[in-house]
Amino acid sequence: MEQSSQPYRAGFACFVGRPNAGKSTLTNAIIGSKIAITSNRPQTTRHVVRGILHREDSQLILIDTPGLHKPKTLLGERLNDQVRQTWNEVDVVGFCIPANEKLGPGDRFIAREIAALSAKVVAVVTKIDLVDTKRVAEQLMAVSEMAEFADIVPVSAVSGTQLDTLVEVLSKHLPESPQLYPDDMISDEPERVMIAELIREAALEGVRDELPHSIAVVIEDIEEEETEEGPRTKIYAEIYVERQSQKAIVIGKAGARMRVVGTRARKEISKLIDSRVYLDLHVRVAKDWQRNPKYLQRLGF
Numbered sequence: 012m013e014q015s016s017q018p019y020r021a022g023f024a025c026f027v028g029r030p031n032a033g034k035s036t037l038t039n040a041i042i043g044s045k046i047a048i049t050s051n052r053p054q055t056t057r058h059v060v061r062g063i064l065h066r067e068d069s070q071l072i073l074i075d076t077p078g079l080h081k082p083k084t085l086l087g088e089r090l091n092d093q094v095r096q097t098w099n100e101v102d103v104v105g106f107c108i109p110a111n112e113k114l115g116p117g118d119r120f121i122a123r124e125i126a127a128l129s130a131k132v133v134a135v136v137t138k139i140d141l142v143d144t145k146r147v148a149e150q151l152m153a154v155s156e157m158a159e160f161a162d163i164v165p166v167s168a169v170s171g172t173q174l175d176t177l178v179e180v181l182s183k184h185l186p187e188s189p190q191l192y193p194d195d196m197i198s199d200e201p202e203r204v205m206i207a208e209l210i211r212e213a214a215l216e217g218v219r220d221e222l223p224h225s226i227a228v229v230i231e232d233i234e235e236e237e238t239e240e241g242p243r244t245k246i247y248a249e250i251y252v253e254r255q256s257q258k259a260i261v262i263g264k265a266g267a268r269m270r271v272v273g274t275r276a277r278k279e280i281s282k283l284i285d286s287r288v289y290l291d292l293h294v295r296v297a298k299d300w301q302r303n304p305k306y307l308q309r310l311g312f
């Protein structure tokens with residue numbers, strides 16, 4: 012059969028692009044599982060989260076990277092280093108450019124940076140549901156004039172338009188390789204990191220404007236325990252904020268907000284690890300943690 016004559020391909024891909032370009036949303040839409048944080052504020056993606064897409068003739072391992080940006084703090088610098096390191100480890104880069112915004116210096120800067128990589132670069136024009144077809148065509152033209160790309164694919168992560176095509180195209184540019192991960196794995200991110208992300212997401216809900224990038228979560232301990240209703244996973248986590256005033260916001264009046272955060276996070280974690288969960292949450296102030304190397308190391312950056 013024609014299909015079996017195709018060589019099996021496997022490898023790593025990541026999406027790059029300026030903040031808010033739609034990288035996390037696209038990764039989630041493709042993998043079909045909520046593994047990376049998305050928000051309408053730039054630079055929320057902290058950890059390099061992988062999702063694994065299994066297809067008949069390929070295995071595409073997606074790495075989600077934060078946006079490259081002008082570093083203002085030590086955290087910013089480390090994030091940029093992480094991004095560059097990731098770019099050097101992948102086989103295919105999907106360069107995300109929103110259809111609803113004009114190409115700018117930020118895009119050109121990234122285009123220059125990735126031109127030097129050994130990875131194949133596919134330009135991805137994102138958010139096409141926000142514009143008409145004429146505008147999509149204009150953007151495709153502008154993108155093709157900006158640099159040489161292995162392919163250009165317009166997509167919408169929200170409506171799902173062209174997602175299959177994008178996966179097809181990214182897979183086509185992977186190297187011939189045996190399968191790299193077992194069939195049933197969707198992520199090789201340590202469970203702890205994913206759990207911490209779910210708590211962070213719950214803690215940010217509704218207060219993103221007040222606490223844009225000041226929340227970090229550390230999982231202190233995870234224990235399995237037997238209860239009368241069966242086994243349960245006990246998770247001890249600390250939510251770090253930078254100032255006392257932020258602690259008050261996170262906790263809420265008489266702890267009301269914290270209870271909501273706890274319930275929400277517990278439900279999500281329970282789904283993720285498929286177990287009943289007891290969540291022990293504490294909020295701590297780590298003064299200016301974004302600028303303090305000691306804290307950054309402890310918080311996993």
Ligand SMILES: Nc1nc2c(ncn2[C@@H]2O[C@H](COP(=O)(O)OP(=O)(O)OP(=O)(O)O)[C@@H](O)[C@H]2O)c(=O)[nH]1
Pocket residue numbers: 028029030031032033034035036037048049050051052053054055056076077078137138139140141166167168169170
């Ligand atoms: N309408 C529409 N909105 C989208 C689409 N993809 C992403 N968005 C929105 O654009 C915003 C940014 O998306 P993200 O996926 O967080 O962007 P990102 O590139 O990962 O951003 P950083 O983490 O800041 O680098 C969010 O509000 C998304 O809901 C899309 O296909 N259509």
